[in-house]
């Protein structure tokens with residue numbers, strides 16, 4: 271019986287699985303980390319192409335079952351662990367491919383972004399709506415903190431949609447496969463990364479407010495700072511590009527001595 275609380279929605283369709291591996295751009299030089307191998311359908315296809323697959327499964331029952339199922343593959347390292355806790359930092363360069371459990375989609379993405387050092391790309395099957403938020407451009411309703419967090423470190427591309435009916439059991443919503451190529455250096459250079467993300471989060475905390483309003487808590491002089499940054503204080507967060515957020519946070523850094 272699939273465990274819903276572990277986000278177990280399995281994929282069996284070989285053509286969809288192959289397409290995921292194809293857009294992940296895996297070669298025989300690659301070490302692949304697969305989060306949540308489940309019944310091993312994707313794992314096997316990955317192992318046929320990659321140099322090595324490290325498959326991390328939390329569910330002990332599935333882990334035991336996979337051990338048998340994957341016995342014939344010499345290049346699969348099966349690990350019983352929580353993907354949120356796994357020490358990715360210690361790995362040689364790797365690519366992530368995963369149909370990740372819905373209940374921890376964003377925590378897993380943030381955990382991976384935290385362990386960027388040797389990560390080359392992530393190809394994730396996630397709820398379509400989250401994929402759209404990650405890839406969103408300014409001036410759309412999907413654009414927000416998640417878009418900027420991911421686009422600061424990587425270049426996301428929504429590759430294709432998987433209708434919910436392709437999963438067993440069938441989930442409530444459609445999924446999409448998104449590939450995030452990790453950039454050699456962040457998309458913008460900022461003086462203070464923490465402040466940059468704080469400015470982004472505070473700006474979006476109340477999406478419908480003007481920036482002059484939502485950023486009051488950061489500085490009393492926010493109106494002047496915005497004008498200095500060449501940003502109309504009446505604009506809303508969702509209209510700002512990542513470059514504009516960078517310019518704004520650098521100016522705040524210079525003026526407000528935290």
Ligand code: SAH
Pocket residue numbers: 276277278279280281282305306307308309310311312326327328329332351352353354368369370371374
């Ligand atoms: N990749 C498989 C299964 C996807 S379902 C397929 O496409 O068919 C999600 C899988 O993630 C399940 O096997 C679930 O047990 C596992 N999982 C859930 N939480 C996890 C966690 N914190 N760490 C690792 N695996 C997890």
